[in-house]
Amino acid sequence: MRALEGKRIDAKTYMTMEKKLPSNHKSDEPKNRHAVIPSMKRRMKDKDYHERSIYMLTLVVAERRKLFGRIEGDIHSCHGEVNYPHIVLTPLGEAVKEQIVGFPRFYPQITICGFQIMPDHLHLIIFVRETLPCHLGIAIRGFIQGCNKAYRRLFLSPQQEERLNSKDMRKQYQKRDRRGNGLLFEYGYNDKVLMHKDQLQIWRHYLADNPRRLLIKQTFPDFFRVQRNIEEKGITYSAIGNRFLLNRPLLQVQCSRRLSEEEIQKLKARALTECASGTVLVSPCISPGEKAVMRAAFEKGYPEIILQENGFTALAKPGGARFDACARGQLLLLAPWEHHTDKRRISRLQCDMLNNMAAALCNGERL
Numbered sequence: 001m002r003a004l005e006g007k008r009i010d011a012k013t014y015m016t017m018e019k020k021l022p023s024n025h026k027s028d029e030p031k032n033r034h035a036v037i038p039s040m041k042r043r044m045k046d047k048d049y050h051e052r053s054i055y056m057l058t059l060v061v062a063e064r065r066k067l068f069g070r071i072e073g074d075i076h077s078c079h080g081e082v083n084y085p086h087i088v089l090t091p092l093g094e095a096v097k098e099q100i101v102g103f104p105r106f107y108p109q110i111t112i113c114g115f116q117i118m119p120d121h122l123h124l125i126i127f128v129r130e131t132l133p134c135h136l137g138i139a140i141r142g143f144i145q146g147c148n149k150a151y152r153r154l155f156l157s158p159q160q161e162e163r164l165n166s167k168d169m170r171k172q173y174q175k176r177d178r179r180g181n182g183l184l185f186e187y188g189y190n191d192k193v194l195m196h197k198d199q200l201q202i203w204r205h206y207l208a209d210n211p212r213r214l215l216i217k218q219t220f221p222d223f224f225r226v227q228r229n230i231e232e233k234g235i236t237y238s239a240i241g242n243r244f245l246l247n248r249p250l251l252q253v254q255c256s257r258r259l260s261e262e263e264i265q266k267l268k269a270r271a272l273t274e275c276a277s278g279t280v281l282v283s284p285c286i287s288p289g290e291k292a293v294m295r296a297a298f299e300k301g302y303p304e305i306i307l308q309e310n311g312f313t314a315l316a317k318p319g320g321a322r323f324d325a326c327a328r329g330q331l332l333l334l335a336p337w338e339h340h341t342d343k344r345r346i347s348r349l350q351c352d353m354l355n356n357m358a359a360a361l362c363n364g365e366r367l
Contacts, residue, residue: 042341044193049136054113054194056203057124057140060186066119067151067184068093075215085211093117095150099143100124107132107139113200116207118214123207125200136191144185151184216327217317223326226312230334233360238312241332245303248280250362254355255289264289268296271367275302282362284308284354286346293367298325305332305361307354309346311339 043049061067073085089097100115100122109132113125132139194200217224227239232246251274255267271281271293281297283290284307298304298321312335318326325331336357359366 043137043191047193050132050134052128052130054125054127054200055136056192056194057126058121058190059124059140059144060121061184062186064120068096068117068122069119071119071211071215071218073211073215075212075219085215087117087119087211089117092151092154095154096122096147099146099150102146103139103143106142109133110139114204114207116210118210123210125203125207140189147185148183213317213323216323220327220329223329224317226314226316232334233357235336235357235360237334237336239332239334240312240316240318241326242303242329243332244329245280245305245332246361248303249278250282250305250365251279252355252358252362252366253281253283253290253293254358254366255287255293257287257289259289264292267293267367271297272300272302274367275300280305281367282307282358284351284358286351286354298330301328301330303330303332305334307334307336307358309335309337309350309354311335311337313339 047053067090069087069089071085072088074083075085077083077085087093096117097115100112100117103112103126104110109128109130111127111129113127115125116123128136192203194203223241225240227243230237230239230243251271253267253271255264259267267289275281275297280303281294282305283294285291285294294304294306312333316339317323318331318333322331322333334357336353
């Protein structure tokens with residue numbers, strides 16, 4: 001990390017460094033942003049989708065139509081109170097709920113561990129207890145067909161349904177499905193495979209918290225909208241969060257991996273003193289020291305700007321405690337590169353680039 005330490009980055013230097021990155025990991029410039037469009041609906045490589053596993057599935061209504069329900073409640077209410085954020089289901093939402101509850105009747109190898117129906121999508125946690133007679137995707141296709149039947153019954157006249165069920169129209173809709181425009185849902189679905197024991201509880205909490213998160217996003221839309229083409233110090237970023245933090249006094253947090261615990265504690269104390277005077281900390285949070293200092297400030301409720309290697313999808317949002325921090329205007333996430341779905345370790349070059357971007361944002365002011 002010392003290779004570029006102390007040097008400020010400018011646009012020319014940045015472009016020179018960026019040329020050394022892999023071709024599918026370029027900056028967030030308009031000409032490059034859509035060059036690689038990662039799919040969130042790919043299946044896990046080498047995974048046998050017949051075998052025993054626990055999954056979280058997400059299916060999205062085509063065109064994001066809010067057909068399943070509406071959000072009600074108060075974001076300030078506590079869990080268990082009547083006015084805690086919740087979804088009031090439409091008749092179609094109730095019909096989809098019946099399909100979820102009835103899913104194990106067709107596949108007794110599957111147990112429903114939890115679900116959350118949102119206005120324009122649904123989440124489903126399933127446990128495949130025994131080997132399925134078919135690929136999981138075939139079972140999900142049957143579930144989708146049941147939801148489509150409910151949609152047709154509630155939204156189409158008998159004449160429209162009869163026409164839709166004709167041989168020619170079925171072929172047309174099959175073609176539409178292959179292009180990603182399904183009758184009720186978008187083509188395909190996202191799945192996550194349970195990888196460790198604590199993940200199930202995290203998923204269940206995420207599903208239960210989804211209505212509250214949606215209401216918060218609707219209450220503070222500017223803090224959760226992915227913003228593109230934000231230019232700062234000659235670099236173009238995508239961002240989520242409070243952009244006004246860039247107008248505050250900024251201080252870079254960059255720590256050597258060789259720092260002792262005592263030295264890190266001293267940096268923490270200095271950082272908290274600076275934050276108390278209105279300074280905003282900026283860091284990519286790479287080294288243990290950087291993470292410790294930024295975490296200490298975050299837990300005290302001080303605002304932060306975090307640079308990250310992975311970019312944002314159109315509907316990206318912060319997870320965990322960062323979500324609530326974003327709603328409070330406490331956080332700004334900046335990403336100079338495109339989003340990707342593959343798991344990759346951040347490179348030494350990227351570490352240097354992110355730290356130099358932080359230095360440029362802070363005009364060289366460093367903790």
